[in-house]
Structure formats: structure tokens, C-alpha cells
Amino acid sequence: MTNKNWDIQFVYFDLDDTLLDHSYAEHLALKDLHEDATLPLVARSFGDVHQAYRKINPVVWKKYSAGEFTKVQAKVGRFEQLLGALDLPSPRSNSNEHSDSAIELADRYLACYADHWRPIDGAFESFELIAASLPVGILTNGFSEIQRAKLKRFPELADRSNALVISEEIGHLKPDLRLFEKAAADAGVSPSSILYVGDSLHSDVGGGLGAGWKVAWFTDQSHDSDNVMTFKEWDKLDRVIGLTR
Ligand SMILES: [Mg+2]
Structure with missing residues (x-):
């Protein structure tokens, strides 16, 4: 994996099937x-x-x-x-x-x-490592009370997050551009310096690219491009944004 030379200033994470094993x-x-x-x-x-x-x-x-x-x-x-x-x-x-x-x-x-909520293997460690160097946030589709309950169960996620964006609370769902624009405004950095880490091709890759973000697609597939890296092992994600465990 070559370094992308991305200038990442903020990292948003999807919740379901990215950080948590939905x-x-x-x-x-x-x-x-x-x-x-x-x-x-x-x-x-x-x-x-x-x-x-x-x-x-x-x-x-x-x-x-x-x-x-x-x-x-x-x-x-x-x-x-x-x-x-x-x-x-x-x-x-x-x-x-x-x-x-x-x-x-x-x-x-x-x-x-x-x-039965539990973390995805390796995801929380990576989240913590990234959060130690960059501001991070959660951007998730879902019902407010359920997603909020997950964040309450795993306080290490919300405690380290600078932004929490839940679709139902905003009134738009990924991949709707308006949800990504709201998240970018909360992050307070330019869209091209935001990395979105997610598993869904439609919601996360499609939505992130549509908003001008960089995307780290959590998948078995290998489809890297200018603005997308794919990964299945979390330490690969750390390396791409220039962090080591
Ligand atoms: Mg997901």
C-alpha cells in the first residue's frame, strides 16, 4: 500500500459494521x-x-x-x-x-x-490511535435513540469524538449530500481534508466522494483510487494516515 499523501485534518467514522459489529x-x-x-x-x-x-x-x-x-x-x-x-x-x-x-x-x-452489540475486531484500537493525533467524529445513519444508546454503551467513542452526526437528528440520510455538508460544517475543516471511514459502497463511499471527502472503505474488495483506499486490516488504515501502532 502506497501512502496516499492525503492531508487529512479530520476523520469521521461510520458506526454500524465499521466500528460496531451490527x-x-x-x-x-x-x-x-x-x-x-x-x-x-x-x-x-x-x-x-x-x-x-x-x-x-x-x-x-x-x-x-x-x-x-x-x-x-x-x-x-x-x-x-x-x-x-x-x-x-x-x-x-x-x-x-x-x-x-x-x-x-x-x-x-x-x-x-x-x-449483542460488540466492537469490530481492531476498530476501537485504530479509532483511539487516530483520535490521539487528529480530531475525529461519528457519522451514522440510524434512529437517534438506538445510535445514542450504542454511544452510551461504548463511551470511549463519544468521549473522544469532536462531532456526532446521526441522520435522524438532521433529517437526511447518507448518502444525501446535505448530511455530509452538515458533518463538514461541524468538523470545521475543508471537505477535501476529511477522511470518512465506512463499510457501505452506497452510503459511505458514494456519499463521501459526492461531498468531496477522502474515503477509507472497510471491505474485502480492493478498489483503491485517487480518493478511495480500501482496507480490511485496521493497521493498514493507520499507516495510510501516517500513524504507527
Ligand atoms: Mg455501516
Whole structure:
């Protein structure tokens, strides 16, 4: 890996599947729901439940991002759709927009999901090392109360951060330029001297490049270009911004 000679003045980190292992927590939360014999998912195989959820959730999230779904429609609707996809009953009480079983699954899911939050291997060490030399921040898509709860659970992230930008609190989601512009204003440096560290090609690489930032894409793929470096080992990221462990 050659040094990029980037003049980085501020580093923003994505939260889910970059600093925190969201996919792991999601997987185990679904497993917890599936193993609870009082919940309807027990009637199907875990493989079917997991596969259906992974298919439904991104579509629901996309509609929420586009403003087609409200927050509740996203949070609860994904479980209503899951029950429908698995051909499980989802009866609705008279005045409720969503079925009781979908509401219960959505509530239980969030509790189980929070039980399984953990850092991505090596990410916190790198975050700390970078934060010791440069101002850093968190820029994340997600519901405010959930992302804030994660930052409360892992205070070492928020304590070291000079900026916290959560999409729901701003009203725009990555890769929307307006969210990146707000983050750049909070950072107080020019866009071209901001590095964004994230895992999503669409939200993070697309959004960062669109805003004129540099991007460190956390991925198995290798697609370095002028303004993008790819990495899977965190010490590679440290080296590129000129830091050593
Ligand atoms: Mg992410």
C-alpha cells in the first residue's frame, strides 16, 4: 500500500459494521426471537427467518430513507412483512396500524439486538490511535435513540469524538449530500481534508466522494483510487494516515 499523501485534518467514522459489529448483533437478535417458543417465528426454520429478514429489511430501510415509510412503519412494518413472507398469522387489533405480533417482535428485536452489540475486531484500537493525533467524529445513519444508546454503551467513542452526526437528528440520510455538508460544517475543516471511514459502497463511499471527502472503505474488495483506499486490516488504515501502532 502506497501512502496516499492525503492531508487529512479530520476523520469521521461510520458506526454500524465499521466500528460496531451490527451484522453479528442482528443475526443473534433474530436467533433469540426464533428460539423463543412464545413467538411465532419458532414455527419456521432459522435459515428461512434470517434469509427473509435480510431480504425485507434493506427494502424497508430504503423506503424509510426515501420518506415513504415513517419510523414506526419501518421498525414494525419489517416484522409484519417478515410474518407475511413466512406465511405466519399476523392478526391486527381494530384500531392499530400494525399487528400485535409484529409490534411485539419489533420491541423484542431491539432489546435482543442491544444485548449483542460488540466492537469490530481492531476498530476501537485504530479509532483511539487516530483520535490521539487528529480530531475525529461519528457519522451514522440510524434512529437517534438506538445510535445514542450504542454511544452510551461504548463511551470511549463519544468521549473522544469532536462531532456526532446521526441522520435522524438532521433529517437526511447518507448518502444525501446535505448530511455530509452538515458533518463538514461541524468538523470545521475543508471537505477535501476529511477522511470518512465506512463499510457501505452506497452510503459511505458514494456519499463521501459526492461531498468531496477522502474515503477509507472497510471491505474485502480492493478498489483503491485517487480518493478511495480500501482496507480490511485496521493497521493498514493507520499507516495510510501516517500513524504507527
Ligand atoms: Mg455501516
